Every structure is written in C-alpha cells, then in structure tokens.
Amino acid sequence: MKAIALTTLALVSREVRIFYRARSRVVGAFLQPFVFWVLIGSGFNASLNLAGAEGLKYSDYFFPGILLMVILFTAIFSTITVIDDRKQGFLKGVLASPAPRIGIVLGKVGGGTLLGTLQGLLFAALICTPLVGLELRGDGLVRLTVGMAGLAAGLTALGLLIAWQFDSIQGYHAIMSVALFPMWIFSGAVFPVAGTPAWMAVVMKVNPLTYGLVIIRDAFEWPDGVVVEAAGPAPWCWLAVFGVVAVVVATVRISGDGE
Amino acid sequence: MNATATIAATQPAALDVDHISYGYNGHPALTDVCLRCDTGALFGILGPNGSGKTTLFRLVCALLMPDRGRVTVLGLDPADAAAAVRGKLGIVFQSGSLDARLTVAENLRYSGYMYGLWGASLRQRVTELAADFAFGDRLNDTVGTLSGGLRRRVELARAMLHRPPVLVLDEPTAGLDPEARDRFWQRIEAIRRRDGVTAIFTTHLFEEAVRSTSLAILDEGRVAVVDAPTAMMQDVAGDVIHLRTDDDTDVAAEIRSRHHVDVAVTADGLRIESGAAAALLVALLSAFGDRITSVSSGKSTLADVYRNATGKIFQ
Numbered sequence: 414m415k416a417i418a419l420t421t422l423a424l425v426s427r428e429v430r431i432f433y434r435a436r437s438r439v440v441g442a443f444l445q446p447f448v449f450w451v452l453i454g455s456g457f458n459a460s461l462n463l464a465g466a467e468g469l470k471y472s473d474y475f476f477p478g479i480l481l482m483v484i485l486f487t488a489i490f491s492t493i494t495v496i497d498d499r500k501q502g503f504l505k506g507v508l509a510s511p512a513p514r515i516g517i518v519l520g521k522v523g524g525g526t527l528l529g530t531l532q533g534l535l536f537a538a539l540i541c542t543p544l545v546g547l548e549l550r551g552d553g554l555v556r557l558t559v560g561m562a563g564l565a566a567g568l569t570a571l572g573l574l575i576a577w578q579f580d581s582i583q584g585y586h587a588i589m590s591v592a593l594f595p596m597w598i599f600s601g602a603v604f605p606v607a608g609t610p611a612w613m614a615v616v617m618k619v620n621p622l623t624y625g626l627v628i629i630r631d632a633f634e635w636p637d638g639v640v641v642e643a644a645g646p647a648p649w650c651w652l653a654v655f656g657v658v659a660v661v662v663a664t665v666r667i668s669g670d671g672e
Numbered sequence: 673m674n675a676t677a678t679i680a681a682t683q684p685a686a687l688d689v690d691h692i693s694y695g696y697n698g699h700p701a702l703t704d705v706c707l708r709c710d711t712g713a714l715f716g717i718l719g720p721n722g723s724g725k726t727t728l729f730r731l732v733c734a735l736l737m738p739d740r741g742r743v744t745v746l747g748l749d750p751a752d753a754a755a756a757v758r759g760k761l762g763i764v765f766q767s768g769s770l771d772a773r774l775t776v777a778e779n780l781r782y783s784g785y786m787y788g789l790w791g792a793s794l795r796q797r798v799t800e801l802a803a804d805f806a807f808g809d810r811l812n813d814t815v816g817t818l819s820g821g822l823r824r825r826v827e828l829a830r831a832m833l834h835r836p837p838v839l840v841l842d843e844p845t846a847g848l849d850p851e852a853r854d855r856f857w858q859r860i861e862a863i864r865r866r867d868g869v870t871a872i873f874t875t876h877l878f879e880e881a882v883r884s885t886s887l888a889i890l891d892e893g894r895v896a897v898v899d900a901p902t903a904m905m906q907d908v909a910g911d912v913i914h915l916r917t918d919d920d921t922d923v924a925a926e927i928r929s930r931h932h933v934d935v936a937v938t939a940d941g942l943r944i945e946s947g948a949a950a951a952l953l954v955a956l957l958s959a960f961g962d963r964i965t966s967v968s969s970g971k972s973t974l975a976d977v978y979r980n981a982t983g984k985i986f987q
Binding site: 422511 | 734735755756761763765766771772773781782784786787788790809830
C-alpha cells in the first residue's frame with residue numbers, strides 16, 4: 414500500500430507542477446472552452462429552441478456541456494503526455510522502477526482528475542458573472558465537484574489506455590477526433606436526447622458521458638418549465654462503473670507491458 | 673571446505689543469463705545467450721549497433737521477458753519477482769530518463785518515491801548525492817538547463833538513490849566528450865570501490881570496454897567471446913603487424929608462401945598476427961622493403977579480438 418501511495422503521490426505531484434509551469438496550457442485550458450462556449454452559445458441563442466427547454470438561452474443550456482468539455486480536454490491533454498514521456502525517457506525510468514503498476518495508473522488518473530476538477534470548478538465560477546443565467550442548487554457544489562471528479566477519473570483512465578497504444582501524438586489525435594470528441598457531442602452537451610433519431614438516442618444512452626452530463630446538469634437550478642433529467646442513483650452508478658472499469662482495464666494493460 | 677569458500681560457492685551471481693533468446697516479430701535479436709557476472713565485477717557488453725546490446729539490457733532490467741531461457745539478478749528471476757529485481761537495480765538509460773521540465777531535486781524526489789523512499793531519509797539521501805556528485809548548487813535548476821555531462825551525473829545519482837547492489841548502464845556516456853566520459857568512468861570506479869556495487873554496462877567503444885573486469889562481445893545477437901579484456905587480447909596470437917603495400921593481394925600471397933603465417937587483407941592494408949612480431953617484421957622489411965609503403969606494429973586490441981572472434985571488422 415505504501416508503494417502504491419508513494420507512486421501515486423509522485424505522479425500526481427509531477428502532473429500538477431508540469432501543468433502550472435506550462436503557462437500556455439494554463440491559459441489554453443480556460444480560454445479554449447470559454448471561446449467555444451461564447452461563439453457557439455451566442456451563435457445559437459437567437460435561432461435555436463430546444464425541445465423540453467423552451468425559453469432557455471442556448472448558452473445556458475450549453476454551459477454544463479462546456480464543463481464536460483473542460484474535463485474531457487483536460488483528460489486528453491493530461492494523458493497525451495504519456496506519449497511524450499515515453500519518447501523523452503521518463504516513462505522508461507518509471508517502468509524500470511519497482512513502482513506498482515496500479516500506482517502508475519492511479520498517479521496519472523489522480524493528476525488528471527485533480528486538474529480536470531479544479532479547471533471545471535474554475536470555469537463553473539462563471540455563474541457568478543452576468544454571462545451565465547444559471548445558479549447552483551443547494552447541494553449543487555458538492556454534486557458538481559463529485560460528478561466532475563468521477564468523470565475526470567474515468568476519462569483520464571480511458572485516455573491513458575488509448576495513449577498507451579500509440580507511439581505518436583498524431584495517432585492519439587485521430588482517436589480523439591473519431592471517438593472522444595463524438596462522445597462529447599453524443600452526450601447531450603450540444604443537443605438534448607429528446608427529439609433525436611432512434612439510433613442516436615441509443616448511442617447517447619450507452620455513452621458514459623451522457624450520465625456524467627446528467628449529474629453536472631442536475632447540480633444547477635433550471636428555470637420553470639425546463640425539463641432536466643434528475644440525477645438519481647442510476648447515473649451515479651453508471652459513472653462509478655465507467656471509472657472503475659477504465660482504471661482496471663488501464664492497469665491490466667499497463668501491467669502487461671514492459672515499456 | 674572452509675566457511676568463506678562455502679559462502680562464495682552459494683552466493684548467487686549478480687547476473688546470470690541462461691540460454692536466453694528474444695526476437696521482435698519473429699526476427700531474432702538475441703539467440704541462446706549465456707553470461708554470468710560475479711558480484712562486484714565491472715561487466716562490459718561490447719557490440720556494434722544491432723548486435724543485441726540494448727535488448728539484453730532491457731531483459732536484465734525486467735523491461736522485457738525472454739522468449740526462451742532465464743535471467744536472474746542476485747538469484748531473483750524477474751518472471752517471478754519483477755518488482756524485487758527492479759528494486760535491486762540502479763539503471764542509467766542511454767537516452768536518459770529525467771524530466772527536463774522538473775528541477776533536479778524534484779526529479780530525484782519523485783524517483784525516490786518510486787523506490788519506496790520518502791520523508792527525511794529521502795531528503796538526506798538527495799543532499800548526500802548532490803554533494804557526492806557535485807551538483808548541490810544546481811538542485812533547484814530545471815534539468816533542461818543542465819549540460820550533457822551534468823545531466824549524466826544526475827542520472828547516475830538518480831540510479832544510486834536507493835543504494836542498489838547492481839548498476840546497469842546502457843551506453844551511459846553516449847553524447848559525452850572524451851573528458852566527460854573519462855570523469856564518468858572514474859565515478860563508476862569510485863562507486864564500485866566504495867560501495868561494492870556491481871556495474872554492468874553496454875558500449876560500442878573499445879576504450880570503455882577495456883575498462884571492464886569481464887567482457888562479453890556480442891555479434892548478431894550471439895555471444896562471440898566472454899573473458900577479461902586483457903586475457904582476450906593475450907589470446908590473440910601475440911602482437912599485430914599492419915602493412916600498406918603497392919599491391920596488398922599479391923604481397924599477402926607471397927608472405928603466406930614464404931613465411932607460412934595468416935595474412936588478412938583489409939581495407940586498411942595487411943594485418944598479420946605473430947608471436948614473434950619483431951623478427952617477422954625485420955624479415956618482411958628485408959624481403960618486401962621496396963613494396964611496403966607504411967608499417968606499424970603493436971599489441972593486439974579489442975578490435976583484433978573482435979575480428980578474430982567474428983571474422984568481421986567492428987563498425
């Protein structure tokens with residue numbers, strides 16, 4: 414247990430230090446989703462009426478989806494560094510040490526979770542400005558924090574698993590474009606499940622990000638008449654299963670590999 | 673049998689490589705390799721690029737598992753106890769394993785955590801190593817700002833952090849100038865003498881290989897010869913004469929017929945091994961003086977050993 418804890422501590426601490434030393438990454442982590450939210454939100458505000466959310470500004474509907482995007486992108490950028498670590502040699506040093514493989518996975522996942530959750534909370538603080546017409550529910554902050562942390566853990570483990578397969582960042586980018594980004598789109602972040610074609614509704618139902626988004630969205634107070642799915646036990650269970658399975662599969666994959 | 677002899681006989685080798693083979697996608701990188709490195713040795717593995725040195729290094733470090741055969745480190749088999757084996761090794765990689773974005777102290781601290789060190793004992797060890805390896809004033813500098821030589825010192829300190837009984841170094845002086853290389857090996861020698869550490873290294877440089885107490889020469893994934901470098905060089909038949917002539921093939925044939933010695937025709941001229949080189953040289957100068965354009969004679973080198981063992985020129 415001590416070895417696992419020390420390995421996890423080393424890798425989480427390293428992840429956080431490297432992140433805050435890369436100023437462009439710090440700025441980009443906030444600015445990219447902000448610009449995305451402003452452009453898409455403003456563009457659709459005037460022209461889009463969402464089924465089940467009539468009267469709601471699109472940018473407000475879209476806001477939880479952007480929080481999901483912050484977490485997804487943090488997980489991607491946090492795990493894409495594995496490819497660089499392999500090339501630069503740092504990963505060799507870690508793998509040649511007696512550090513338990515579960516500790517390596519937990520360290521990487523812990524770092525991505527911490528950064529993703531903190532960035533998500535920082536972005537969520539925009540609700541304190543007139544830009545966002547949403548407020549948190551009474552226990553919303555706890556729900557939001559725990560929900561985002563669970564999502565970040567699952568997505569970072571998934572990202573680690575994907576990054577482990579690739580020797581080049583281009584390969585990871587390809588997967589990001591054809592799998593991870595569509596997962597975000599089909600989560601209900603951009604449009605609600607209601608009113609979508611049957612096949613798309615099925616895809617959205619099996620997408621773990623859909624449940625993460627339900628949890629995030631349920632952390633906010635919504636105007637009267639807006640129908641938002643309540644985050645009962647089911648989404649929390651799905652999220653937990655997603656996180657645990659992703660961590661276990663990543664650990665098994667990494668344990669079977671020397672380098 | 674006295675007690676000391678009993679201990680020596682039962683003490684496991686620092687490294688025992690027993691008939692191992694390994695291939696990448698069916699292409700053999702190592703074939704039936706057997707080696708034994710005794711505790712306290714400075715064991716060199718010499719070979720040209722592609723000879724299997726790095727594959728052997730990875731197998732020793734438990735980063736790969738052999739397709740066939742068995743590797744043990746201090747009696748431990750990585751197949752059964754990979755973490756225990758890794759804990760016994762201090763590893764210096766050819767390309768380095770420090771994070772250039774972190775400071776020297778952070779690199780050492782995180783590496784310490786990986787080896788189960790922490791708290792005051794880790795801080796003390798980092799301070800000791802910084803003093804020992806003379807980088808105490810650079811602890812808070814990021815590794816990316818260090819010179820190549822200093823970076824290798826930090827790599828070596830990192831490998832020594834957990835006081836491993838066995839150091840494994842993969843072409844550890846790659847990219848260093850001759851002076852920095854020399855200083856690096858002086859440090860390795862000092863560590864061996866002071867701490868009794870076994871050091872196993874790969875290299876493609878003769879001047880490094882000759883420092884070893886025991887040397888294995890690899891060729892195309894097989895062990896060509898294993899022995900102490902001095903013994904290997906003595907086994908080459910005496911001294912070596914190098915000649916350049918106006919027609920190497922013709923002169924070589926004449927020397928063979930007159931003096932009944934082996935003459936190798938190489939790109940650099942003629943090469944003759946002889947137990948009585950001085951007398952032969954006088955005879956050759958007398959017989960072929962008008963055809964010889966240059967001559968040199970000297971003790972045999974590892975290049976000669978390699979050529980004798982493999983029939984090839986080391987490239």
